[in-house]
Amino acid sequence: MHLADFIAGSVGGALGVAVGYPLDTVKVRIQTQRKYTSVWQCIRSTCKTEGVNGFYKGMSMPVTTVSVSSSVVFGTYRNCLQCLRQLRSGSLDGPSSKLDIFLSGLAGGVAQVSVMSPADIVKVRLQCQTEPYQGSASHSKPKYRGPVHCLLTIAREEGVLGLYKGANALALRDGPAFATYFLTYNIICEWLTPAGQKQPGWTVVLLAGGLSGMCGWTIGTPMDVIKARLQVDGMGKRRYKGFVHCITESLRKEGPGVFYKGLGLNCMRAFPVNMSVFAAYELVVHILRTSP
Template sequence: MNEMVSTAQTILQNESNVTFVSGGIAGAVSRTVVSPFERVKILLQVQSTRAPYNNGVFKAISQVYKEENVKGLFRGNGLNCIRVFPYSAVQFVVYDYCKKNIFHVDKNSAVAQLTNVQRLISGALCGGCSIIATYPLDLLKTRLSIQTSNLENLRNSKAANTLKPPGFWQLFSKVYREEGKVFGLFRGIWPTSLGIIPYVALNFTIYEQLREYLPKEEDVNNLKSSLKQNTYMLTIGAISGGVAQTLTYPFDLLRRRFQILTMGNNELGFYYTGIYDALKTIARTEGLRGYYKGLEANLLKVVPSTAVSWLVYEMTCNSIKRL
């Protein structure tokens, strides 16, 4: 037993392992906290203009609850946590790697901080790596989120199955078998990359820049000091996530729509030949507001999610290092 504890401590003493574990825990906790907003955001993004979820975010959450109970609010969250753990962990590890091995910034170096350009580059790299590592899980999570919904243009189609919705492995097998094998599992990765890479880059850049303005951490064992520091972390995490997501949101909407284009017999009504065609079609049929469908729900999800993610990451890192 003592040997196992000693081995675990040795593993966690490796800084990359600390970053990986802390990033993964931060991602899973933060996404679970806001899971109802995540599900409603996806429903708002993929519904038609006459669909039943157009009466506001909280009414939409209430409707999902009435139709599917508590389970409906967290549908797809288990898979999302499985996806988010490596997704978030990879981001923090790659960012830390870029900082230390590409730009040679660490506690012992002459350079104390990355420049904002270096932060953007590092953030873009960690965003791209996290997409490649976890994209099929993101696609399947999106489909699990909408297949039991009451979307008018999905109802009574073979894309929906509210009584016995397929589970993860059934859905994985179906997509792989019927939609081009590996290509089908990565459907929509290009518009996803256009949204996620700048989002992650901006999130890390804004957070790290704001972190420089924080008062220096006082005695962390002092409850008042610790609470104050945690409040600062939550605030700058919320700001960084909110600003980054608002600037890149249209591509998040495209990401979801491309992920469900081939569900059933295209009952959802989206026919895009590419990203440029999608942007033109949305502007023509839905107006400029069409690019921001579900933005309110997304901000209600992203702002607390990013805030919690950064806070949990910082707290977990500190806790593991004190072991």
């Protein structure tokens, strides 16, 4: 197994969370709460009522768990790619086909759902708590006091399966998105790497990482909206009976455009986040594979 890919994916994932978390909070709120009419209105409202800390709600758990889930994604991707290459050509040294890359990315995206889902629902619910920051005139108390309290409260009130609300939408988001993500990254690196050079330069890695992230989110945003709505459906009055009902109700009430709520933010966030992810990933892999 390529253990270096698991370790490098973990480091890259944690760095990516730190870079993109504020915009992720704004994106989740726009997708799930109708009171926000635009990105800037959401940003201004969050700053006014919650302060800067409002953009970082629930970040402690994702930093830890995304490290694990990114480790699973990159490790599964690399090892599946190795298996498919060996099955197809009988050698580990042969080139990977585009289909091999796509299928390996798909496997990596789906594989991380079991790890990602409980942490993701905690993140989303904490991000959607809009109680004022300390020192404000309002004294309303939030339902969840922090990541661990949120996790335990969901498990107590909704059962252990409540931690996996939206997991089907998460799998349908991350499978195709990561397949697109890795395929785009490899194609761009292949195009921009000079003939005879084995590894792409750092400029190519940064550009390919950023663009592949944007492409992945373009594919994944519709299911991202449904996932987020299912995950917050439990903080108050239940609105959706399930996955299909959430899709049909969202479409009926808000039209087809609802499935691309937050797309601009996702793409804006994806470029710097995935530049960071792939730069950290490639650097750590290089260090681990060249160290004695």
